Amino acid sequence: MAAHERQEPSPSDRQVVDRLVPVWLAETERHDPGAARRAREGWRNGTLGGECAQDLATWVTARVTDTAFNEDEGPEVEGPARITPADKESVHRWLAAQGHPV
Secondary structure, three states, X not given: OOHHHHOOOOHXXXXXXXXXXXXXXXXXXXXXXXXXXXXXXXHHHOOOOHHHHHHHHHHHHHOOOOOOOOOOOOOOOOOOOXXXXXXXXXXXXXXXXXXXXX
């Protein structure tokens, strides 16, 4: 069982989600406007659907930019927001607490 499945989200988890969801929605808008519209509506209504939740979980995992690698050990991931492994866990915890499998 992953750590995010065992722990309740904290207020700081919600702050991370609030910071990263707009970045996710903007990126989704560029690639799939319909999916972004559905996700944005769900986010505003507090009812992020299962497919949207899974997309957010996958996105935050793929966008981790603080990998603890240095220049000699691996590439730096570029992106519009700094996303740490702890941020990823915060989003996953928050999603799990909302009843989404992560």
